[in-house]
Amino acid sequence: MHVAILCEYGSINGGENSLLAVLDHCPDDVRITVLAPAEGRFAEALATRQLTHVPFSLLDENSHRLPPFEAANRLMPVIEWLKPDLLHGNSLSTGRITGLLSQQMGQLCTAHLRDIIGLSKTAIHHLNSNRKLVAVSRATRDFHLQQGLDPDRVEVLYNGVDCERFQPRPRDGRLRRERSLPEDSLIALTIGQIGMRKGLDVLVDAVTINKDQLPEIHYVIVGERYSSKLESIEYEQRLHRQIEEHGLTRHFHWLGYRDDIPELLNECDLLIHPARQEPLGRVILEAAASGVSLIATTAGGTKEILDHTLAGILVTPGSVEHLTSALKYLPDRSGSRSTFEQEARKLACERFDIRDRAADLFAFWRSVAS
Template sequence: MRILQINSARSIGGGERHLADLVTALSQRGHDVYVALAPSSPIRVELSALLERNIFSVRMRNALDISSAQKLARFIKEHEIEIVHSHLARDYPLAAFAVRKNVDARLVLTRHLERPLNNLHAFALKRVARVIAVSKSVERALRAQEIFPPYKIRHVPNGIDVEKFERAGHDFDREAYRRSLPTSARLLVGIVGELREHKGQEDFLRAAAQIALEIDSVDFLIVGEDPSPDKRYGAHLMHLIKELGLQRRVHFLGWREDVPELLHALDLFISSSRIEPFGLVMVEALACGLAVVATKTGGAQEIIEDGETGRLVPVADVEALAKAARELLEDALERKRLGENARSAARERFNLARMVTATEQIYREALDTK
């Protein structure tokens, strides 16, 4: 198949890592894959499997950027694209316009969020062939909004390259790696993701303060950057660290390219999100055999089996989060049991091959539509 993937993201999160893995796998399976990205997109460096000529830069400033939509339409026509796959809500209308100008192309969307689509989407997306929901909670939200007929909606959980995360642990000198970190604590607890309010880093810090009162030998690592122009949330977190007296216990590591190795170096992973439709980094933690404590978001409930592959606690309940984390930090055998179960679950339920095969099937369904 000749496939164009569209993503205008200016930063990398779980959705963008999902796109890079999907593009690489589809290319390896023999499909002719192209990608439309914003200029200077950080996703470009993740697409080494593609030839440079298969990556197309277009501004895609917003959902009403007609000039960009026209460029996409010309690209689709010139390259005889069969499937146009769009991954961000602000790109959906542009992709829909471009497909409308090319009657042989079919539009597929991936929806990563539970947030309702707006009236512009309802108007622009009447000719969508299929919509992929990355979790059951996203699927329920799509069905409740009734923009798309139910038969067009498909649930395909995100997958990861499980072997990549497992390989990172082979012959891994964990102690040497930990010595490279800005801490010498015996136990390390981490959270990974963009610094955004809904990701719950504030709750992570407040739980850390409670844990630190009872366990001296634990430090806390925050991995990720604030993608907002004013960096306000990141500044708020820095102020909160001082307020809680955690300057020597919490370490900001910024954006890291070595997340698989970092996960293998941790003793416990925490996802304290207040909203999380899926949570790709939780799956990555499972693949590394890492015990996880997560808030009971829609995505976490689909990924974590409470008491078997991790612990689930109520959203925004700092006391419950601290208690579950503290119990696991004091019980190495339980952390090991959960980690072993987690690794098996990642292999069985969230492997990349399964996701790609399901996506290929949806493309074939789309091509069969009129």
């Protein structure tokens, strides 16, 4: 079976990481071709894995995103050349394009739904033109069914986590040395794109407003702002300004993009995921498998990963008060943290092991192709 996979970004975020994790477990009888931007971290990751990569961009000459119809027209001759048994869009946006190709040339197509966002009737029509769709959580599926997606087309297949790559390990102190922190300092890690949906402003509000009530914690921020929109730039600037105005600069450590996430998780005491919207948080799975205590919001599919009080503390999205209460509770209770860590690891490896989840996706593709 030959599967061509359409990807929109040259960077590596949750969707790209989830796809790479699946492709690491590709069966011998499946041939993969990835259509993605020619350059960037994602292209480098494909090359490292020796995966077939056909350069293809969804941007025009001015780096603006192509409208779905134009993107489909540009992609059509590439698909005619490749002649895959199945074309898969790795995101909701690429799913619109694969849906159009299904209409225009009868290509067998599927796509992933990795976002919880409002859609136009036109977008729904494009997505419904795929033979099947994969939602990464029940919450994602339910949200889009309410917008008009065909329930018979949408299946739920969870992302997976590599429980060998992500596992508890003794700390070697590298992060504390890198940031010149005391050996006994408490570190809370946050991982994700810097943008409104990830809710970093809620964490900054909780820490700056209640700094005298919270324990001494160092907050390590991993991730970048990819959007060049003015509102996104101002959002990031506002975070830095607020932290500086409250005299907390030495407590916040901005690391940017990192590819040593397993090691960073082993170095931290706590993962905080304050997202406003989260179809299925990959970083939550990775932290759980690493045996790290978790504070996350109930947004989207998170409740399908974590059991509140068993494997972590869940708080209301956007609630500074609830996040503050969780920050007060968890760091001072080593016994509770130990229980959370054990339960989180057990849950992640029993329900989300990448070998099982990858097998599910390949079985799904085979079923559609047959």
